[in-house]
Amino acid sequence: MRIPLRHKQSHLVVDVHSEGNTYRVNVDGEEHVVEVHILDDTNAVLVVDGQCQRVAIARDGKQRQVAVAGEVYTFSAESGAAMENVASVASPEISAPMPGKVLQVLVRPGDLVEPGDALLLLEAMKMESRLTAEAGGTVAEVRVGDGDMVVGGQVLIVLTYDDAPSEAN
């Protein structure tokens, strides 16, 4: 079975062949023999080429977080189509990277912004972060006000970029 995964910027296709509790797994052109011992919903022991490793996995939709030896990896399952489209484009929607409180909205609809311009100050856990424009353009919409509490991923500001990336991309 071919499993397409994304980790950070890299796209991987991993081949997995099941033989009961043992799997043959091909990663980056190298084949590994993997025994899987399930401990509970989250925890398992993998024996990879004879080497035992305890792993913990949390699943959220298409995302998997894997903890191994103090390291944490986030993988997204990908469809084949998404794999073709690897070029990253600036998103016109500026969303909250984490839940928090809007300290100050620095732009108004119609404002022109340059790449790197600060759009909004967001505070979470006593830390202030600054959301900036990834490319030059115009502020189309401001959906929050000073003092609003927002959730992670909530769209705060919508921009129209000068060189609008075409949908066909």
Added chain:
Amino acid sequence: MFRRVLIANRGEIAVRIMRACRELGLETVAVYSEADACAPHVAQADRAVCIGPPPSNESYLNIPRLIDAAQAARAEAVHPGYGFLAENAAFARAVEDAGLVFIGPRPDAIAAMGDKTLARRTVAAAGVPVVPADDDPLGYAGSHRPETGATSEEATLLVAAATRLGYPLLIKAAAGGGGKGMRVVRDAAQLRDAFNAAAREARGAFGDDRLFLERYVERPRHVEVQVLADHHGNVVHLGERECSIQRRHQKLIEETPSPAVDATLRKRMTDAAVAAARSVGYRSAGTVEFLLAPDGAFYFLEMNTRLQVEHPVTELVTGIDLVHAQLRIAAGEHLWLQQEDIIARGHAFECRICAEDPAQEFLPRPGKIVALHEPQGPGVRVDSGIAQGYVVPLYYDPLLAKLCVWGESRDAARRRMIAALKDYVVLGCATGIPFLLDVLEHPAFVGGETHTHFIEDYLRTWTGREHCRTVAVIAAAVDTARQRPTARANHHNDSVLQSPWTTLGHWRLGERG
């Protein structure tokens, strides 16, 4: 002794204080904001009182609500923990005025150490070394300067003051904080421009352009001394802690003893700390912070008039429970320890486990703890304020837990810490665990070359630790394969599959072998 203690705090420190109370047979009262109703510290307490909405200034910083809560729950004493109101003299006074025992120093000692200039003058008078400084290089004594910048006469005065202090030096705003109005000056040629720029910045930030000069200590270590004092004038110290590994001026890893302190230096620093505590008539547990220069000179920085986050490392090497000590001292007991009773054995480290992403400038990352495994074993201690399923609120400090270890030597403790960190699982919110591992394995850290610029110098461009990437990819791929519709054909009616976190019905107990 009082019988019921209200803990005016949250998170791991509230849990830790309640543990000590229970061990001494005292009842505990937790306070919580509306964001913390399900927090572990509430579950630990005998009683719990909601003190208001999530924002700190409406709950954990609200003095009248805390006093009301203490009276409603008929607590007889209040422990402030650290942070929040722990170093607020008005809170300590309000507690005492309400007829309750404040578990900490007297309010005037808190106030005396809270004013940084006054504190420096007080301890200097007691013979404690302070960073050489000139509080008023231009002789304005508090009056505002004209806004035109330093005149040539003033420049001459400045150069003279700077020469007396020696370079490099730091220009600081009297009203300052947060690095605003601050400049490092390395020679006389830079002095005038730096002074004018700092004055402008201070005027803009604080409406007050008074500046002072201070000797700049390059590549300092941050070394602090733990003291314990009773109501009867007895003061002892419990050795030092090194807290040089910091990010954003906040500590990340602490250890004791300091790799830079030998017996002679320890004697001088601990004597100075005891003198500083005596100079304000201190009682309870307190910490005297010093800057330690590469040449072995040390300078008083400030005194923290409370229990310190990193107190467990001192407990691990001395065997003395500092919260027990605070409670017994607050009850009026004479100090039961002589200085010679206090003997440190071995080495201890603490790593702060925070909900933050070291690859993204340590930005906080609140979230839901979906999987948690806390390490254990000989010499391992976890002071934790979280539990599986707990949602880390975004209103408070990102500290989730503290992992502390003891070992016979520094290297034994360091290796034990690495093993414990590798065993630690926190899923659902990012933590600094992978970064902490890279610090602990760094050759400079192994060599004890810790100073406050360590992270900036060695790990500024850190993007992640990926030693086990292949195993992680295999785990993710196999887990995905097991949950593909084809693979789960036999299970599609299994109700377990309906639950959002348990699309994993086929990873089952008993499948092994």
